[in-house]
């Protein structure tokens with residue numbers, strides 16, 4: 494299940510605090526974070542819509558965990574800035590799904606199509622909102638479909654794709 498997030502992609506937020514850039518949520522460094530937002534978004538780029546199966550979120554502490562309750566994980570294909578456009582809610586995040594420190598367990602999300610933009614929104618934007626990292630994990634089904642389509646195009650029969658799966 495590869496994590497498709499990367500600090501190299503464009504990020505957007507309305508964070509009140511700027512200790513780190515918005516991409517700190519995707520930089521694989523648990524010591525950097527985004528703080529005090531209503532939303533934090535990532536643009537994976539043109540032609541790079543992804544079907545996710547799970548997300549993992551790392552918040553700073555128990556206050557952040559509590560403040561995250563009932564925030565929304567959403568996807569969009571027509572946003573231009575992480576705020577405008579139409580958004581589909583893919584999961585409502587509960588504080589009980591998070592842990593006080595470090596990454597949560599994998600939180601299942603349900604996507605019928607791929608999205609180019611993802612965000613967490615509906616946050617209360619107070620100083621207690623401190624999100625250190627997220628992982629946007631590609632659906633295994635999406636990966637299998639890709640591999641099967643590739644196998645069919647190459648007209649290869651009976652080849653196991655087992656070793657190709659992450």
Ligand SMILES: [Ca+2]
Pocket residue numbers: 517518519520521522523524525526625626
């Ligand atoms: Ca970070």
